[in-house]
Amino acid sequence: MQGGIRVGSLFGIPLYLDPSWFLIVLLITWGNSIRWQQQYPSWPGLWSWGVGLALALGLFGSVVLHELGHSLVAKAQGVKVRSITLFLFGGVATLEQESRTPMQALRVALAGPAVSLGLALGLMRLAHWLGGANSPWGRITQELMAMNFVLGVFNLIPGLPLDGGQVLKALIWQVTGSPFRGIQWAAAFGWALGTLAMLLGVFAFLSGAGGGLWLALIGWFMASNAQTYRQYSFLQEILLKTKVRDVMSRDFRVLRAEMSLRDFVDLYCIPAQTPEIYFAEADGRYLGLVDSSRLTQIERSRWPHLELREIVIPLNELPSVREQDSLAQAIVTLGNDRAWLLVRSPVGGVQGIVMRGDVLKPLAPFLGMSGLDIERVNREGRYPQGLNLVPLAQKALELAATLPETQI
Ligand SMILES: [Zn+2]
16 A cells, blocks of 8 residues: 655655545544543643544554564565555555565564554553553553554454464465465455454444444455455466466467568568567578568568568567466566567477467456457457556565475
8 A cells, every 4th residue: 555645754664644544533533532521621622632632643653663563574574665654444564575484474464563562561661650540641641552552452363454364374374385375364364354343343333332333344444455365366376377388379470581571561461450470480490570560661662672581570689488487477577568478489489479368368267357358458468457467476476486386
């Protein structure tokens, strides 16, 4: 999560405020000030509002420290932290990549709750020293302590996207050797717990208990996030298990390099309904890809006298994959601009090509895409709007780097 307003940076990590954050600060300030007005009826109204705001900011200050806990441990492992963002449901630290081992992931996950529980312990001592509930300062400190305690304990609930879910993921990863099993189980727990919270929240709301709606909202947030984790993880597993050889085609033609440009235009370009892919060969060796766009730079009167080899791009200059590479590798190499990718044989020839739509074939049932949709992607040379396959594949490759070859 990133976006919103940048308000500075901590340890080189940019800090952002999502617009929804202002709403929750306002609500918490309001709720707190009413409580404090009731506790200290003789106070001027402005004082209660001041304490309310201080507690709201104290809560989010605690959240920032919690996220910093995750972030600094991740940084110490060499993982770049892209941002910390505060929003409606708290905070989130966005890491550039996955931890490389389950134990590293475990340490990152535990660091946040450890900071919160440590703070709670420190604040408990401070509150005691300030006279506890007998003084306003002691009381404010006690409330901050309670917030940090709840932050630490709540986040340890074992379901993604909560920290406890990350812990569960790391443990299952450690036992099974597969980060995908870890994510999928921890996400399943997150979904179940989120759904339970949603049902309890609705029930509490209907029976008139306070906070029901908020619980239902948190449950919904958790369940829908867990579901996204699960789907991403399934897709990434497919991207790694499927190999280029499973999706590539030989949907191209091989022409003799000594053919004249005139013949090439008359026999191939003009009759072709849609643009086709041609490779030129001489003496049984591939010379490269025929780049018909270069025809426009050559005068027509010269076409009969020039050979196809004049407009060839050598294979070495084309981005390529090998047939044993994963689909994730193909998607990353394909990037966002190219329409297709070359599959090179071990001896450097052309084994096949991968069209942009081809990489979607194994994912189609998950994405709800039909054969017609895939044909359209091949024709247009770009993925449907909103399908960000490149970062997903990139993450899959990072995870794969943590696994022994046999696990994939
Ligand atoms: Zn956390």
